[in-house]
Amino acid sequence: MRKLVALVAAIALFSPMAGYAQDGRATLESLAKAMGTTNLKSIEYTGTGASFAVGQSAVPGQPWPKFNLKTYMRSVNYETASLREDAVRQRAEAQPRGGGAPAMGEARQIFVVSGDHAWNVVGETINPTPVALADRQFQLWATPQGIVKAAMANNAAVQGRTISFAVPGRFTAKVTVDGQNLVEKIAAVLPNPVLGDIPVEVSYADYRDFGGVKFPTKIRQSAGGFPSLELTVSEVRPNATVEIAVPDTVRQATNPYAKVTAQKVADGVWYLTGGSHHSVVIEMKDYAIVAESPLNDQRAMAVLNEARTLVPNKPIRYVVNSHHHFDHAGGLRAFSSAGVTVITDEANRAFIEKALAAPATVSPDALAKGGRKGTVEGVRDKRILTDGTRSVEIHHIAGNLHADDLLLVYLPREKMLIQADTYNPPPPNAPAPTAVNPNSVNLADNITRLQLNVETLLPLHGRLIPLAELHTAIGRAP
Secondary structure: OHHHHHHHHHHHHHHHHHHHHHHHHHHHHHHHHHHOOOOOOEEEEEEEEEEEOOOOOOOOOOOOOEEEEEEEEEEEEOOOOEEEEEEEEEEOOOOOOOOOOOOOOEEEEEEEEEOOEEEEEEOOEEEEOHHHHHHHHHHHHOOHHHHHHHHHHOOOEEEOOEEEEEEOOOEEEEEEEOOOOOEEEEEEEEEEOOOEEEEEEEEEEEEEEEOOEEEEEEEEEEEOOEEEEEEEEEEEEEOOOOOOOOOHHHHOOOOOOOOOEEEEEEOOEEEEEOOOOOEEEEEOOOOEEEEOOOOOHHHHHHHHHHHHHHOOOOOEEEEEOOOOOHHHHOOHHHHHHOOOEEEEEHHHHHHHHHHHHOOOOOOOOHHHHHOOOOOEEEEOOEEEEEOOOOEEEEEEOOOOOOOOOOEEEEEOOOOEEEEOOOOOOOOOOOOOOOOOOHHHHHHHHHHHHOOOOOOEEEEOOOOOEEHHHHHHHOOOOO
16 A cells, blocks of 8 residues: 555656656757747858956946947858858947957957867967957857757746746856747846856747748847847858868867966066966065956966965965956956955956856856855055065056056066066067057056156066067157
């Protein structure tokens, strides 16, 4: 009798779940059929509109800078999990503020992902960009048909017109289906090096039939609560030929974030390069300072380990953050997990405090795993760190269009200045720019205003240069 009761209870408990799973699968198959997803292997669509440089706002916590999309094409191959985005974009504001290329004029940008490889194409140059991998993989599967395929492949739960699922370590998604059995909205959460978890929403409207495939002609997307894409689709090509091969240079490349090359530029001062973003290590009497922790946890840990090797038996007490842009603040959570205090501009302090307190649940990072709380100190105009022998001056860069919270680091004894994004030296013998960058003019003006005796610049992009090169670039006699 006890066995019979247990059997009846088990049937009562699990049969509804089995029926629910079958109903959910049937719902997804019906959705796939209605949207023309079932036999869709690839898709290519073009349009115009606007994009926004996520993480590059002029003011911490404010909307991302806007760019007009002169041309836009996205090509997707679902079978090879590949995407190529090819756009020509130009600044939308009369007086452009914030980061993101192009700083002036217009530029063609090509962003690619295939499997677990992400890269950018600039002219003939191919640059591995693994920091963009999570977002680009999401963009691939967040296309209207892609999200249906991803839901079917990841045991999605279906409740009414809501479909929920997760791709472990990559994103979670909640999909809303409208009354016409078409994907209307995607509410997702992705991992982000600065914010921990970042909410992303995509909405689709004004569907049309393109060769048996229903596709929206209006696409809107937001990231972190601010617009990131507004697109009017003009043409859609289902099952277009989309062949995206991973270049050998990308497949064979060593991890650009793990490569740290230390160049001693003065006693107790090292310029840490390798990859696209740099840092500087400064040894004090009883501790060390790191200027800048960019990109992500991996880069931050590589910089931390190198700093500990260069300055053994002394704690890394401070990391100076040049500004809030995601590529320059992406390692602060990792430094905070190691107990390092963040120094940033006072205008950025609240934003960084909130970012360090944010959860990272989709892909837990070092800070989330370690359980520490970050410590942040703000600089209003100037702060001096000194041990009686070496002084490190931290100054606010006033009036720069790139960001309101820019800091520079000045070493008076060494006559060296560390800065990010106000002047990025091009490779030696590169053609002179066609226009003077106002951010670089502003840097020179701030050096004069602060009466800094600078001989050498240590840019956090590019290469070490004499100050005279900055003056030449802006057409100003030293």
